[in-house]
Structures are given as C-alpha cells and as structure tokens.
Amino acid sequence: MSIEPPSINHALVLHPGGTFSYSERDIPTIQSDRDVLVRVVATGLCGSDIHYWQHGKLGRYEVTQPLILGHESSRIIVATGSNVDGLEVNDRVAVEPGISCNTCAYCRSGRYNLCTSMQFAATPPVDGTLCTYYRVPAQCCYKLPDQVSFRDGALVEPLSVAVHACRLGGDMQNRNVVVFGAGPVGLLCCAVARAFGAVEEVVVIDVVEERLECARRYGATHTYRMQTIQGDSSNAEQLRSVTELPEGADVVLDATGAEAFLECGIEVLSAGGTFVQVGLGKPSVTFPVGMVCDKEIGFKGSFRYGPGDYKLAIGLLSAGRVQVDGLVTHEYDFEKAEEAFQNVAGRKGIKSVIYGPSIGSNLRMG
The missing domain is CATH 3.40.50.720 (NAD(P)-binding Rossmann-like Domain)
Structure with missing residues (x-):
C-alpha cells in the first residue's frame, strides 16, 4: 500500500493545566541504522491518557511541559535505517511503545518491562503518538496480518x-x-x-x-x-x-x-x-x-507486557483465536481528538480510536 507522505508533522499537544492545542513539530529523523520512521494511522485512547489530561499526573510522572499523548497505535513504515531486516517501506505495523535500555539487569534477564530507564510513549517527558510521524527502533515493530485493519491494529497494545x-x-x-x-x-x-x-x-x-x-x-x-x-x-x-x-x-x-x-x-x-x-x-x-x-x-x-507478548497477541488475532470486532465503538478524525477524550471520560462505549492527521477512509480500512 503506497501513500503520499505529508510534509508536516501535526501533533495534538497537552499543556500543563489540562488544555490542548494543535501544533507543528519537526519530522523525526532516522538516528540509528536500526531505526524506522512510521506514519501514525490510528491511536487508541487509554485510561492513562485521560488521567494525564484530567489530573496532570499519574504516579510519579507529572505533566510539567507540553506533552503529546497516545501510545496504542498502528502505523505504516515510511523510512528505514540501513540495517533494518524484515521490515520495508509501506509495511503495516503495530508498534510497542516502550524503548528499554537493553543493558540493565532487568533487560538482560528478559524482564525489560521493569527497566528503570524505559522511555515509554506518552509518559512524561516522552511524547506519544497523537501526531503524524514517529521514530522507533525496528525491534518495536510487528507486522500486522492482512486481515487486521489499522483500526483493530491499535488494539494490539491493550491485547498484549x-x-x-x-x-x-x-x-x-x-x-x-x-x-x-x-x-x-x-x-x-x-x-x-x-x-x-x-x-x-x-x-x-x-x-x-x-x-x-x-x-x-x-x-x-x-x-x-x-x-x-x-x-x-x-x-x-x-x-x-x-x-x-x-x-x-x-x-x-x-x-x-x-x-x-x-x-x-x-x-x-x-x-x-x-x-x-x-x-x-x-x-x-x-x-x-x-x-x-x-x-x-x-x-x-502485572505491568504492561514483556518478551513475546506482542508477538503472541498478533498470533492470536491472526489465527482468529481472539476476536476484537466491535471493541472499537467510537472513531474520530484527528481534528476531533478533544471530543474523543471527552467521550472516554464520560465512559461512553468501550474503545475510542483517533485517526492520524490526513488519514482518509481508504487507509483506515487498509
């Protein structure tokens, strides 16, 4: 699936005090030969996103500077580093939103979800995925089965x-x-x-x-x-x-x-x-x-997910052993993102998904 990439990185930004604004950010660049640049297609809203918006903090993490929320997302690859294997431009992927250090005792023992240096999307001060473009290591990208839409691909994170x-x-x-x-x-x-x-x-x-x-x-x-x-x-x-x-x-x-x-x-x-x-x-x-x-x-x-959880989640979807049809009850254009936050806060429906900037209906169902 080939798409014309936008030239602007639009973002929905949460400010301290609970107000939103739309802004333009720099398009991320490939910084490592194992990096990939992805275009965000769909982002599901999580309870943590609502908490940061309404209360400004969650646990020891506090919104003290402008922050982009969102971490449950499906995306399409638009560029890859020179040493990326198994992934190509235009691949449809679900992206694990946490980047661990890979060197601490927790990471080396296979419990990277406990890494104290974890950089997790939409956890202050790390920006999330309610934007056009995002850069992640290739190891965080998992190909979506052909029968799984981008909308349902955003559910791989909570499924994990x-x-x-x-x-x-x-x-x-x-x-x-x-x-x-x-x-x-x-x-x-x-x-x-x-x-x-x-x-x-x-x-x-x-x-x-x-x-x-x-x-x-x-x-x-x-x-x-x-x-x-x-x-x-x-x-x-x-x-x-x-x-x-x-x-x-x-x-x-x-x-x-x-x-x-x-x-x-x-x-x-x-x-x-x-x-x-x-x-x-x-x-x-x-x-x-x-x-x-x-x-x-x-x-x-239980804290997030660890080795093999994303792969198993996608395997369950691919084999039809887990069905997610109907779990997404509300879908929003990027320009209506604030309405999505209000909807989730009001406990309406089950799952709300926000599509990325300039994502048309043909790409949503791809």
Whole structure:
C-alpha cells in the first residue's frame, strides 16, 4: 500500500493545566541504522491518557511541559535505517511503545518491562503518538496480518497487556476464571483466558450493564453486575450463587484497581488460586492479607507486557483465536481528538480510536 507522505508533522499537544492545542513539530529523523520512521494511522485512547489530561499526573510522572499523548497505535513504515531486516517501506505495523535500555539487569534477564530507564510513549517527558510521524527502533515493530485493519491494529497494545496478565495467571486449561472490569483490557483478558483454555467458567464483573452486555461476545460464560462497590462479603456470596463457582475461581484478573473489587476477588478465589492485579486504582488500599495467607494464594502484579507478548497477541488475532470486532465503538478524525477524550471520560462505549492527521477512509480500512 503506497501513500503520499505529508510534509508536516501535526501533533495534538497537552499543556500543563489540562488544555490542548494543535501544533507543528519537526519530522523525526532516522538516528540509528536500526531505526524506522512510521506514519501514525490510528491511536487508541487509554485510561492513562485521560488521567494525564484530567489530573496532570499519574504516579510519579507529572505533566510539567507540553506533552503529546497516545501510545496504542498502528502505523505504516515510511523510512528505514540501513540495517533494518524484515521490515520495508509501506509495511503495516503495530508498534510497542516502550524503548528499554537493553543493558540493565532487568533487560538482560528478559524482564525489560521493569527497566528503570524505559522511555515509554506518552509518559512524561516522552511524547506519544497523537501526531503524524514517529521514530522507533525496528525491534518495536510487528507486522500486522492482512486481515487486521489499522483500526483493530491499535488494539494490539491493550491485547498484549491482557496476554501478559493471563500468562502471569498460569495454566488456564480447564480452569475457572473471574475477570473484574468490562472495559477494553478486562474484555481482552476474558478473550485471552478463553484462548488459553479456560473453557469452564469465565465470569466478567462490572458495575455498568451496557459493558457487561458485550462480555459474552469476548468469551464470558457468565456476567455479574455488582450493585454496590462497598467492600463487604455480600458481593462474593452472591457471585458464587449466580455462577457455577461453589468452590471459587482458580484465577482472578482484576482490570479495575478498585479496592472493593480487590477484596471481592480475593474472597471469591479458591484456596491455592492466583490473583493477578492488572488495573491500577488508588496507590494504597486496604488489603485482606489474612485471607491471602489462609488460602495460600499467589498474588501477582502485572505491568504492561514483556518478551513475546506482542508477538503472541498478533498470533492470536491472526489465527482468529481472539476476536476484537466491535471493541472499537467510537472513531474520530484527528481534528476531533478533544471530543474523543471527552467521550472516554464520560465512559461512553468501550474503545475510542483517533485517526492520524490526513488519514482518509481508504487507509483506515487498509
């Protein structure tokens, strides 16, 4: 697919205080023989993007200077360094948005997601992908299967988050799995759990009925709407009664970070089970450590994705073992990007995607 490259690098810029502006940035240049220059076609909005816009910070990262948001993207290669193998101009790719140092102990041990020198797109002060052009190392680019559109290619990043979380959950063959949260990552965790062999009970829990209605399309055998998010045992008791989990779940994946969901998840987990914390909420919560010890459960934190997760995510899409049709419910032209942020903040639909500057309909579906 050949395209006429724009001569201007347009960008949507977030300023300290929460205001946006459109500006022109310099077009990035190839700096290494292993670099590639890509044109951004589609970028999905993440909860972290909304958090930086509304609150100006997330954890220890703070917006203190103009910042380009966005890190879930699909792109098309427009230039390559002289030592890039396996990638060519006009290749359609999903791009892993974090660049690790490759030399620290974490990177050398295969846990590069824990690299303390990680430069991650849209994490201050590193700019993200709501722009025309972006430069990345070739190692971060993964070819998209022909049947995966650019729109759905932007979902490879959150799908990789789900793959990483489910791998941390261990062997899911014929296991019972409970997923808290029916947002994009929660639904993808549900789909991946099914693809990994969880063919018994896969229960998705949320407080929003409209999102739960989508969960069965992504592999849920049961859904449960929590009527209250207060931290008591009634939710766990009712959850067991309306599903076929009298002994509890083998694996719990929490994609919300809500304290009440954490407590309910540990209570509904069977003895010896595994709890994986995928989503982030308050930095400190009340934690039922006595129950964790009594059940001798494994509690694991999940952070982004690591070696093999992107490749496996694309493999699941290519083989049709994970379907993402319908996950993107809202699509926006670049000029309407602020409207997309408002939509996500209002919890409308499931996933919102913003197309890059001057991306026409013919390229979107390519």
